[in-house]
Amino acid sequence: MPAQDTTRRLRPQLISQDITSLHGLQTISTYDTTRVNTSVANLQQAYQDMLAQRQAETEKLTLYRAAADAARLAEWEFHNAILAMKEVVRGQYGSDSDQAQAVGLKKKSDRKRPNRKKSVAVAS
Numbered sequence: 001m002p003a004q005d006t007t008r009r010l011r012p013q014l015i016s017q018d019i020t021s022l023h024g025l026q027t028i029s030t031y032d033t034t035r036v037n038t039s040v041a042n043l044q045q046a047y048q049d050m051l052a053q054r055q056a057e058t059e060k061l062t063l064y065r066a067a068a069d070a071a072r073l074a075e076w077e078f079h080n081a082i083l084a085m086k087e088v089v090r091g092q093y094g095s096d097s098d099q100a101q102a103v104g105l106k107k108k109s110d111r112k113r114p115n116r117k118k119s120v121a122v123a124s
Contacts, residue, residue: 096108
């Protein structure tokens with residue numbers, strides 16, 4: 001048997017089949033095994049552990065999504081505040097001031113004027 005890759009998740013269909021098999025095993029009253037890891041009690045415990053870990057994962061994913069949403073909104077609030085500050089600096093000091101350049105705006109005099117392109121006559 002090749003080594004199992006436990007770094008990937010199992011397909012939900014496979015887990016569903018495993019749960020169905022466990023429920024089916026519980027209907028067999030004569031099931032008895034010498035392997036400890038396949039006893040009904042051990043299988044039931046593994047099932048309960050899986051359910052608990054899934055619940056913990058869902059709770060943490062919910063907390064993660066809430067934290068990600070809060071961080072995203074804080075980033076937008078910060079960005080909009082900076083844009084408003086740049087508008088205030090441009091309004092107070094002008095578009096061609098050193099203060100405007102200090103907050104990351106390009107001076108109006110440093111902007112390159114567009115060049116007119118001479119049209120080439122097309123011979124027809």
